[in-house]
Amino acid sequence: MTIIDAHLHYVPEVKYFNTIADNAESENSEAGLRAEFHAHHIACGIVMGNAGLNPEDNRFPDFLRYCIGIEAYELGKRDNSAAIDKIEANLRRPQCVGIKLYPGYSSVYITDRRYEPVYELAEKYDKPVAVHTGQTAGSNAMLRYSHPLTIDDAAVLHPHVRFVMCHYGNPFLMDAAAVAEKNGNVSVDLSGLIEGKLSPSYFQEQCHYLEALRTWITYVEDYSKFMFGTDWPLANYSDYIELTRQIIPEKHWEAVFRKNAERIYQLHI
Numbered sequence: 001m002t003i004i005d006a007h008l009h010y011v012p013e014v015k016y017f018n019t020i021a022d023n024a025e026s027e028n029s030e031a032g033l034r035a036e037f038h039a040h041h042i043a044c045g046i047v048m049g050n051a052g053l054n055p056e057d058n059r060f061p062d063f064l065r066y067c068i069g070i071e072a073y074e075l076g077k078r079d080n081s082a083a084i085d086k087i088e089a090n091l092r093r094p095q096c097v098g099i100k101l102y103p104g105y106s107s108v109y110i111t112d113r114r115y116e117p118v119y120e121l122a123e124k125y126d127k128p129v130a131v132h133t134g135q136t137a138g139s140n141a142m143l144r145y146s147h148p149l150t151i152d153d154a155a156v157l158h159p160h161v162r163f164v165m166c167h168y169g170n171p172f173l174m175d176a177a178a179v180a181e182k183n184g185n186v187s188v189d190l191s192g193l194i195e196g197k198l199s200p201s202y203f204q205e206q207c208h209y210l211e212a213l214r215t216w217i218t219y220v221e222d223y224s225k226f227m228f229g230t231d232w233p234l235a236n237y238s239d240y241i242e243l244t245r246q247i248i249p250e251k252h253w254e255a256v257f258r259k260n261a262e263r264i265y266q267l268h269i
């Protein structure tokens with residue numbers, strides 16, 4: 001079985017991410033990522049963009065696709081047509097398989113009016129909108145903007161837009177499960193649930209956390225909604241694959257590790 005990583009970051013040789021990668025015993029470089037993909041039979045990865053809106057700044061190796069990452073301030077101007085044009089230029093490219101929003105890091109809800117043109121484009125190109133949900137890195141961010149219930153609002157207001165709830169709203173798992181179960185246009189990526197290299201006793205020490213993950217994934221009763229993802233370079237691939245195997249029943253591995261991402265992001269690989 002080959003794997004698709006539905007959520008990673010590609011910022012090779014950036015010092016801040018090098019340190020994060022060191023903590024995960026990963027090598028934050030193209031060669032390092034290629035080696036991981038080869039070792040773990042990963043056929044494709046989807047980069048959550050952090051490089052701004054210019055298409056030329058969003059160039060990635062051939063084994064990767066990307067979601068164009070949008071920060072709230074980029075759409076905050078009264079006339080944001082230049083930003084919208086750039087987003088559309090990305091969406092026209094086959095390598096660009098979706099849109100990524102980062103609420104929580106900006107104090108703007110995803111239902112803010114500034115995002116209306118983004119949702120129109122997502123519908124026009126039939127490419128999903130992936131949204132950071134749940135815990136944020138750093139204490140300056142405000143969690144209510146990244147709470148999974150915000151996805152419910154957006155999904156109801158935009159029934160023809162497909163949403164991906166990144167990180168399953170962790171640790172707001174109960175709320176995330178309600179949103180995922182209720183809305184046919186919401187799926188989930190299981191990235192960012194652990195980070196760094198795990199200690200050998202991790203799974204035993206955190207058995208209740210794993211049980212909570214199993215509980216709220218099982219509750220949804222629809223494994224076609226869940227995608228394997230890591231948040232690399234924050235994560236160690238061996239640990240992350242093991243975690244996913246522990247929280248997903250084996251009969252659904254093919255769907256969760258590969259097929260769902262292939263369908264949701266329309267990857268023709």
Ligand SMILES: [Zn+2]
Nearest residue numbers: 007009048231
């Ligand atoms: Zn991420």
